[in-house]
Amino acid sequence: MPVKNRFAEWLPELTAWRRDIHAHPELMFDTHRTAATVAERLREFGCDEVVEGIGRTGVVGVIRGRVPGVGVVGLRADMDALPIEETTGLPHASTSPGKMHACGHDGHTTMLLGAARYLAETRNFAGTAVVIFQPAEEGGGGARVMVEDGLMDRFGITEVYGLHNWPGQPAGSFAIRPGPFFAATDEFNITITGRGGHAAKPQEVIDPIVAASHLVLALQTIASRNADPVGQLVVSVTLLQAGGGAHNVIPQTARLRGTVRTLDPALRDLAEGRMQEIAAGVAATFGAVIDVDYIRSYPVMVNGAAETEHAAAVARDVGGACGDAPLVMGGEDFAYMLEARPGAYILVGNGDTAPVHHPDYDFNDDIIPTGCSWLSGMVEHRLRAG
Ligand SMILES: [Zn+2]
Ligand SMILES: [Zn+2]
Structure with missing residues (x-):
């Protein structure tokens, strides 16, 4: 299960989606345009269910595998930007003064859209995939609000996974650690x-x-x-x-x-x-x-021991290796989802770019197929169709 060919084929299109989201950053729970775009795409892909308005502007898509099964794997991406004035000067730079996708959530959203499209097309798994697009990671606790809104019970999620791009780590490489991870x-x-x-x-x-x-x-x-x-x-x-x-x-x-x-x-x-x-x-x-x-505010984000192994196994399949991630003193509100269900969070290298939350930062589009492959791979690995 290396990087799936389908994602390489889709890369120009996925890159265009990513840059469109980048050009239209939205803050906190105010992710109306992004959420509407996500919901529209999920419907186009043929998701069995698309639910908007969970955790205010959160969006959830449900994709059933071609084989019935009891497992329900949640995959999460964040959609919000930061109150930063962008200085990249790129053609797809922010069109909203004072707002910028400086943490790469535009990339996370795009990678999960790509994975959802693939999963809806192939359905090569037993059980259900739930794709979760949350607002307000940067300080608003959007994950907490979605969990409080019944996210896990309503969709019967049994385990949940997420990722973050990581500047300074080789592009497309993976790193993870079990136990406490983000502060x-x-x-x-x-x-x-x-x-x-x-x-x-x-x-x-x-x-x-x-x-x-x-x-x-x-x-x-x-x-x-x-x-x-x-x-x-x-x-x-x-x-x-x-x-x-x-x-x-x-x-x-x-x-x-x-x-x-x-x-x-x-x-x-x-x-x-x-x-x-x-x-x-x-x-x-x-x-x-x-x-x-x-x-x-955000609790410690703790990766489950078994789920870390699953995540690393898929990462090795996709990228050939999975490194040991350092402890991070930054926060991550995926912690609330990991308090609610077993799961794990992995870092994907963004290459030699400006750090996140920097006005010169940009998400590295070259790693989109890698992220898509890992996300969809988690579903196929955990919900094997036999
Ligand atoms: Zn951030
Ligand atoms: Zn972030």
Whole structure:
């Protein structure tokens, strides 16, 4: 089962689809044009069922194999873009100012469309394939919303698979790892309230800037002094804001913002707990009031051991080899689907391109047949027609 010839034949057409989606990026749940295009194509392919509006703008296609079977394999792609101003200057560059497919979800959507077309044409499997196109991977938790909307039960999905293109990894090569793979991504917003006043009368004020500065430094000790050094933990302050610009005014408040990344639930609890304790300690030290709003976002994305083996087996068939992927401290909301059902997530090399989320990034169309072959291969491998 190397790269299927059908996908090589379809490559010019699939490339045109990918570039059309790239030129029309949509953010979060606002993926109306993309979802409508996907649904139209799935109907053209002859999917047995096409359902729109799952998880707001999510689309699901159902394809039954030529042999009945109890297995239902879900394949997932994400459809949303990012709020980035594209600088590639390519002919198919974004036509929407400030929006860009900088994570390659245009490519993921196209690869899953290609796989759906092939599966609907050949139906060489026993059971059911469910193709899942989700909105809002980049921060909106579209996967969670689709799962909450009954995705898994409604279509009887028994296992679920997904992929991401990976710049810096040789084009079309595969890499995967079992167990925790992508980090839990939490966010925090901290407000420090002091007492503002004249900058020449420090004895009369409670300076929120001094308290905020100490807090930023103290938060660094969660990773360096509290966490076991062999674990993985990132605590990053990404915003520090105070004052209106006057040289002679101490402001009333300061704000911090940032992210916490972990791959282990115990470390996640530790980071949240220590953040609250350190904030309380700094507040007591300076007489300020510090409010910490800690928001748990995407959970750790955990690949099933058996499903990782299945995914790697198909990857070896398609690409000749499957490497060991590194741990990723970025988040991925496919984690919610993997909490709901067994499954696995694999990386496909995008070659030597700009990194994802960069304004010069572009998805590598050469890897479309590889992704299509792996996605459709997962169905044929897991639902063998005998
Ligand atoms: Zn992304
Ligand atoms: Zn992405």
